[in-house]
Amino acid sequence: MAIDIFQVGAQLGAPASKVSNVRYDNSGQQAVVRESSQTGRIIQAGVEHVREQIIRTDVLQANNEYVKRTNDLRMQLMQKKEKGALDIVGEYEAGERKIRSELMAQSPQSVKYGKGAMLFDYSTQQTDNANRRVLGQYRAQQFEAWQNTTFANSINSSVQKAVLSPNDPAVIADVQKEIDYAINSRYGTYGRERLDLEYRKWTGVLGQALIDRSYANGDINTAEAYVEKYGPYMDPGVTSAYAKNVYARKQEERLFNMGQNLYATFGEDEGAARDYIFGDNFKTEVDGKAIVKAASADIGNNYGENTCTISINKWLRSAGAKEGNTWAPTNMEDAKDNGVFFTQRNQLRNGDIVYWDWEDNDDSDHVGVYDASTGKVIQSGTHGVAALDLDHYKVLGFAHPISDAPTLEDRQKAWNNYVQQKNINDAIKTNQQNMIIKNIEQRLWDNFKTGIIDSQDMRNMVFSASGGDADVERTLLKFGDDLIGIQTKAAAAVSNSGIYKSIKDAITNSTVTPAEAVSLINQNATVLGEADRSRLLAFARNQDPRNKDVDKRLAIIIDETIDDKVERGDLQAFLDNALQDITDPDARFATGNEVLKEAFKNRAIYKSFNSKQLEWGSLKSSLSPNLSPYIDIYQKRNGNNIDLGSAKTFFGAINPNDLYQVSALKKVTEENRPMDIQELNKQIAAIALSNGVDAAPHLLEMPQQNETAVQQNESAPWFSDWGASERTGLAAMNFSDAIESIKQRHLAALRGEINEEW
Numbered sequence: 001m002a003i004d005i006f007q008v009g010a011q012l013g014a015p016a017s018k019v020s021n022v023r024y025d026n027s028g029q030q031a032v033v034r035e036s037s038q039t040g041r042i043i044q045a046g047v048e049h050v051r052e053q054i055i056r057t058d059v060l061q062a063n064n065e066y067v068k069r070t071n072d073l074r075m076q077l078m079q080k081k082e083k084g085a086l087d088i089v090g091e092y093e094a095g096e097r098k099i100r101s102e103l104m105a106q107s108p109q110s111v112k113y114g115k116g117a118m119l120f121d122y123s124t125q126q127t128d129n130a131n132r133r134v135l136g137q138y139r140a141q142q143f144e145a146w147q148n149t150t151f152a153n154s155i156n157s158s159v160q161k162a163v164l165s166p167n168d169p170a171v172i173a174d175v176q177k178e179i180d181y182a183i184n185s186r187y188g189t190y191g192r193e194r195l196d197l198e199y200r201k202w203t204g205v206l207g208q209a210l211i212d213r214s215y216a217n218g219d220i221n222t223a224e225a226y227v228e229k230y231g232p233y234m235d236p237g238v239t240s241a242y243a244k245n246v247y248a249r250k251q252e253e254r255l256f257n258m259g260q261n262l263y264a265t266f267g268e269d270e271g272a273a274r275d276y277i278f279g280d281n282f283k284t285e286v287d288g289k290a291i292v293k294a295a296s297a298d299i300g301n302n303y304g305e306n307t308c309t310i311s312i313n314k315w316l317r318s319a320g321a322k323e324g325n326t327w328a329p330t331n332m333e334d335a336k337d338n339g340v341f342f343t344q345r346n347q348l349r350n351g352d353i354v355y356w357d358w359e360d361n362d363d364s365d366h367v368g369v370y371d372a373s374t375g376k377v378i379q380s381g382t383h384g385v386a387a388l389d390l391d392h393y394k395v396l397g398f399a400h401p402i403s404d405a406p407t408l409e410d411r412q413k414a415w416n417n418y419v420q421q422k423n424i425n426d427a428i429k430t431n432q433q434n435m436i437i438k439n440i441e442q443r444l445w446d447n448f449k450t451g452i453i454d455s456q457d458m459r460n461m462v463f464s465a466s467g468g469d470a471d472v473e474r475t476l477l478k479f480g481d482d483l484i485g486i487q488t489k490a491a492a493a494v495s496n497s498g499i500y501k502s503i504k505d506a507i508t509n510s511t512v513t514p515a516e517a518v519s520l521i522n523q524n525a526t527v528l529g530e531a532d533r534s535r536l537l538a539f540a541r542n543q544d545p546r547n548k549d550v551d552k553r554l555a556i557i558i559d560e561t562i563d564d565k566v567e568r569g570d571l572q573a574f575l576d577n578a579l580q581d582i583t584d585p586d587a588r589f590a591t592g593n594e595v596l597k598e599a600f601k602n603r604a605i606y607k608s609f610n611s612k613q614l615e616w617g618s619l620k621s622s623l624s625p626n627l628s629p630y631i632d633i634y635q636k637r638n639g640n641n642i643d644l645g646s647a648k649t650f651f652g653a654i655n656p657n658d659l660y661q662v663s664a665l666k667k668v669t670e671e672n673r674p675m676d677i678q679e680l681n682k683q684i685a686a687i688a689l690s691n692g693v694d695a696a697p698h699l700l701e702m703p704q705q706n707e708t709a710v711q712q713n714e715s716a717p718w719f720s721d722w723g724a725s726e727r728t729g730l731a732a733m734n735f736s737d738a739i740e741s742i743k744q745r746h747l748a749a750l751r752g753e754i755n756e757e758w
Contacts, residue, residue, distance in 0.1 A: 052115075054110060055110045055111075055114075055115055055116040055119065056119065058107065058108050058110040058111050058116060059110070059111055059116050059119045059120045059123060060123075062103055062107045062111050062120055063120060063123040063124060063127075065103060066099060066100070066103055066124050066127065067124075067127050069099045069103075070095075070096055070099055070127055070128065070131055071127075071131070073092060073095045073096070073099065073131075074092065074131045074134060074135060077091055077092055077095075077135060078134075078135070078138050080142070081142060081145070082142050082143075082145050082146035082149055083142075083146045084142075085138065085139055085142035085143070085146075086139065086142070086143060086146070088135055088138070088139055089132065089135050089136060089139055092131065092132065092135050096128060096131075100124070107120075147186060148186075151182055151185075151186040154178075154182045155179055155182055155202050155205070158175045158178040158179055158182070158206075159175065159179075159205060159206050159209045160209075161174075161175055161178075162175040162206060162209065162210060163209050163210065163212075163213045166210050166213045166214050166217070166219070166222060166226075167214075167219070167222060172210070175206065176203070176206070179199075179202050179203065179206060180199065182202075183195060183198045183199055183202060186198075200233050201233075203230065203233040204230060204233035204234040204235070206230065207226055207229065207230020207231070207233055207234055208230070208234060208238070208242075210226045210230070211223050211226045211227055211230070211242050211246075214226060215245070215246065215249070220246060220249050220250050220253060223242075223246050223249075224246050224247075224250065224310065224326045225307075225310060225326075227239065227242050227243050227246055227326050227327055228306045228307065228308075228309055228310055228326045228327065229304075229305065229306045229307075231243070231306070231327050232306065232365075236329070236363075239327055240327060240329065240330050242327075243325050243326055243327030243330045244325065244330060246326065247324075247325045247326065247330075250323070255406070255410055255413045255414045255417060256414075256417050258277075258406065258410075258414035258417070259413075259414045259415070259416070259417025259418040259419075259420070259421060260417065260418075260421060262276065262277060262414065262415075262417075262418040263418050263421040263422060263425075268422065270419075270422070273415075273418055274415065277406075277411050277414055277415050277418070278411055278415070282405035282406060283320055283403065283405060284403045284405045285403060286319065286320065286321045286351070286400075286401045286402070286403050287319045287320060287351075288319075288349055288350035288351025288352070288372075288401070289350055289351065290318065290319035290320075290351075291315050291316060291318075291319040291321060291350075291351035291369055291401065292350055292351050292369060292370075292371045292372075292373070292378070293319075294314070294315040294318040294319060295311075295312075295315045295369045295371070295378040295385070296371070296378060298311065298315070298378075298380070298385040299378065299385050299386060299387065300384060300385065300386075301384060301385050302383070302384035302385070303380050303384075303385070304382075305382050307380045308328065308366055308367050308368065308379055308380050308381065309324065309325070309326045309327065309328055309331055309367055310326060310380075311379075311380035311385065312324070312353065312367055312368070312369060312380075313326070315369060316401055317404075319351070319401075320403065320404050321351075321401035321402060321403065321404055322401070322402045322403060322404045323404075324353070328355070328364045328365055328366060328367050329363050329364050329365070331353075331355075331364070331367065332355045332364040332396065332397070332399070335353070335355075335399035338402060340399045340400045340401075340402060341397055341398070341399045342397065342398055342399070342400075343396075343397045343398070345398075347398070348370055348372065348398060349370075349372065349400065350370070350371070350372035350373070351369060351370065351401055352369070352370045352398050352399065352400055352401070353367055353368075353369060353370070353398060353399040353400075353401065354367060354368045354369070354370050354377045354379075354390065354395065354398055355367055355395070355396045355397050355398065355399070356368070356377075356392075356393035356394065356395060356396065357393060357394040357395075357396050358393040358394070360394060362396075364396050366379065366381070366393060367379065368388070370390070370398070371387065374387065375390060376388060376389060376390065377389070377390055377392070433469060433471060433472050436465055436466065436467075436469075436472055437472060437475055437476060439465070440461060440462060440465050440476050441476065441479055443461065444458060444461070444476075444479065444480050444483055445483070448483045453480075453483060453484060455480075455484055458477075458480040458483075458484070459477070459480070462476040462477055462480065499524050500532050500536065503517060503520050503521060503524070503536055504536060504539060506520070507536075507539060507540050507543060513583075514540045514541065514543050514544060514583030514584070515583055515584065517536070517540040517583070518537065518540060518581050518583055521533055521536045521537055521540070522581070534580070537580050537581065540583050541582075541583050541588075543583070544583065544584075544585055546585035547583070547585050547588060549585075550585050550588050550589045550592065551588075553589065554575060554589070554592045554593075554596065555572065557593075557596055558571050558572055558575070558596065561596075561600060567603070570606050571596075571599055571606045573606075574595075574599065574606035575592060575595055575596065575599075575606075578591070578592075578595045579591060579592055579595070619631065619644065619647060619648060619651070620632075623651055623652070623656075624656035626656040626662065627651055627654060627656055627665075630651070630665050630666075630669055630675075631647065631651055633669050633675075634647055634650070634651075634675050635647070637675065646676075649677075650675065650676060650677060650680075653677060653700045653701065654680075654700065658698055660684050660687055660688055660693075660695070660698040661680070661684060661698055661700065663683075663684075663687055664680050664681075664683035664684040664687060665680060667683050667687075668680060668683055677700045677701075677702060678702070680700060681699050681700055681702075684698050684699055684700075685699070
């Protein structure tokens with residue numbers, strides 16, 4: 001059977017029994033339409049939901065950036081302190097507006113308009129309010145801190161003014177007014193209780209500063225007065241500590257003065273001073289009647305507020321009793337510690353101390369002296385010195401006054417102070433002796449160096465300067481006799497000195513002509529030595545002033561002919577050597593001209609003469625560049641008579657990296673001392689000694705010494721007193737160095753730098 005698809009399609013969904021009766025119906029299409037409409041609405045709702053989510057995400061992102069940047073701004077502003085933080089709220093508002101504006105410019109349209117803009121404003125408002133609240137609180141805190149700092153600076157400035165004038169009551173009164181004004185300005189709105197608290201606090205600060213300065217100045221009485229005056233304004237523990245320190249210092253001064261009085265009375269007589277201080281020479285009983293008498297004499301006087309213990313101490317002192325601590329609570333503690341405190345009234349005696357508690361805090365804050373004749377207590381209060389009833393205030397107890405007689409411990413301390421003063425005076429005396437000794441020894445030494453020291457003159461000088469001090473006389477006479485003994489041996493030790501002086505005197509007195517003097521000089525050249533020979537030849541030439549003109553004219557000829565400075569120097573040295581024996585001006589000029597003519601023709605002549613210069617250059621190049629300046633000076637000092645071998649020995653022994661060796665070399669150069677190993681070692685030792693350093697590692701090795709020189713030195717009486725090591729050292733010296741060494745050693749012994757019997 002054939003199937004009609006259209007028919008079948010028209011009958012789809014119909015019951016089988018009615019297939020044949022199907023008619024057209026659009027209800028299905030309407031259902032489809034209805035479903036399609038519903039689906040559209042769902043899709044539209046979904047789109048709206050997505051759009052809202054996008055807006056929320058964009059707003060959240062913008063809000064996150066806003067929170068970050070405004071929090072950063074807040075933290076930055078909260079770095080400002082005190083006065084700098086006063087405008088931070090306004091600065092935050094300006095910064096917040098800038099941040100908001102920048103974010104809106106950078107954000108998408110979803111944040112700028114409509115629901116997104118409203119949502120952004122709402123979300124940022126929470127952060128903005130929180131930041132403003134935190135900054136406002138911080139600003140208030142910093143404003144308070146700024147006020148406190150300004151207040152503290154004002155107070156400290158006033159206190160510093162008082163510290164600079166601790167003994168000027170007018171200044172202290174003005175400072176107290178400044179403090180009161182500052183307190184009222186700062187805390188005037190805080191109420192009376194806070195004002196009183198601040199007044200007590202800062203008045204206590206003023207008191208501590210004044211006590212510290214007075215104590216540091218050694219003004220213990222003023223410090224004591226301030227302890228009593230300002231003690232009530234300070235912490236009780238602090239006041240007690242100050243009071244104990246001041247009292248201990250007063251007792252130290254008392255014992256120091258006792259030692260000073262011992263020295264003033266007995267001087268250097270230690271036995272008499274000891275017998276007195278440790279003997280039975282001190283009154284041990286206290287005169288209570290005298291205490292009351294002194295107190296009664298003060299009735300009617302007004303010494304100001306907080307002067308009760310100071311007044312009592314004055315009354316005790318006048319009667320030979322020991323002063324107590326200036327702070328009443330500590331005073332009572334000391335009485336208990338000393339075993340003189342009691343509470344039974346039947347034990348009261350005339351002059352006993354009464355401890356009152358007028359603040360009713362179970363602490364002694366007022367004291368007075370008991371007058372047995374009236375049964376009253378004499379005290380110094382705000383209204384002046386007056387006699388009050390025993391029970392005028394709450395009584396805490398009483399104390400018997402203690403004798404001012406020193407205890408065994410006190411006597412020992414006073415004795416120690418006496419010994420210390422004696423030692424100081426002895427040191428002063430010794431110093432004065434050493435100054436006299438040093439002065440006279442220097443004068444004797446100066447005379448000795450000029451060769452005019454005389455035994456009788458020396459003794460007159462010593463006796464005149466000593467002031468009758470036997471120790472000074474003995475030391476100086478020994479030193480003078482040593483010099484005279486050395487002077488007697490000097491002629492044999494320096495055999496050339498007599499010849500040198502004789503020739504020089506002959507030239508000076510015109511006993512010989514300059515030409516004859518040259519002959520004498522050359523005949524004795526071996527004895528004189530090259531240095532003295534050169535000096536005498538120059539002296540002979542200079543006797544005729546025309547020679548200076550001759551030398552000047554010859555030098556001009558050299559300068560005008562030779563351009564090179566070094567070559568001019570070589571030629572000048574050559575010329576000086578050629579003319580050193582010619583003393584006649586005409587002959588000197590004529591010979592000089594001939595020498596120069598030959599030199600100009602053949603420059604090798606004077607260059608050969610100065611060939612040693614090349615050797616000096618070789619020496620300099622072989623050693624450290626640090627030594628070159630000193631080698632030049634050494635060469636210049638030796639002139640044409642240079643000894644290159646000695647120079648090599650001398651500079652070759654020096655370590656340019658040894659600070660002490662180089663420093664010594666510099667010293668001998670600057671002071672024009674002999675440039676030899678012996679002199680360098682002396683300077684090394686002196687520099688090391690001044691620095692507290694062992695000189696031994698820095699000393700240069702001495703060249704082998706001549707046995708004859710050692711034997712000659714050992715034969716001298718003054719030399720035999722020295723030990724082997726000292727003799728070895730002296731053997732290396734020439735005669736003048738040996739004398740200097742003796743002098744320096746002797747002075748060192750006198751200064752106590754070495755311990756040696758002379």
